[in-house]
Amino acid sequence: MSKAAAETPFWKQKPLEALSQAEWESLCDGCGRCCLVKLEDEDTGQIHYTDIACKLFSAETCRCADYGQRRRKVHDCVKLTPAAVRSLKWLPRSCAYRLIAEGRDLAWWHPLVSGSASTVHEAGVSVRGRVALSETEVQLADYPDYIVSWPGQAPRPAKTRGSGAEKPRRRAEPAPE
Template sequence: MSTSITRDGIRPEFWKKTPLEDLGKLEWEALCDGCGKCCLNKLEDDDGTVELTRVACRLLDTESCLCTQYPIRHQFVPECIVLTPKTLEDNMYWLPKTCAYRLVFEGKDLEPWHPLISGDPSTVHQAGVSMAGKAVPEIEVHEDDWEDHIIEEPT
């Protein structure tokens, strides 16, 4: 079994062979499929049920599904959760069902449209799984109206 590192610093099929806590920063970041669902505002009921809305964080580019200020996002959104191997289990309840971090944590394989499988970052959008063109920026929706924007998770 080869553990060679490719020119982009990522080992082939690392998610199958390496525990999450042993991943390097590049591999950890590469697990993100770019769907944008984790950047959607969620509503949580008193019983702990989490509802997904199509209301996106103000930093999410709703076409590319990427954070426009990712390296410095906490300067703008202090409550943005930093997902790490140590925080993953505590945040599992709100992660999308198709999230690679969740899938790998649960011992499952990545979806065929995941860029690490397909080799193409646009396949998440082509598969209709991302929020590209489906989300609305939070600056356009008053927080009291988020409930009107509850959606089923695109899968």
């Protein structure tokens, strides 16, 4: 392998289908957005995010509390595969799997780029502090009362050196397709 190839991150070298299990799992940034309950408008197909989390979601870690058994315990938990990533309309635009599938690069706050698991939270990408309730605490008929728009918003841009800005401004992002 050439030195340039060795320095090129794996997600820029391989399609999703060629990733090892460890590489695939490392693409998850730990934002938790996929663990939010989503509603689909039957007439338009539009996806609406709620601030209700899956019953297995851990608000402390922003991860699944029982990842290995999740599909046995949550009947509608979706296993992400390369084919699923390319077809799921509800994956956030910031999702690393979606970005790579679309031929784009990972964002500055992704742990594989930043070297820190905390940047996903610092950039305002994660659901940390934004989950209202677990799905076990809300009646299905009340789900529409918990629709929120923030999961469709863009993360904070990277701070530029010497700008003196304490907090970067947020940019609006179109709602997920």
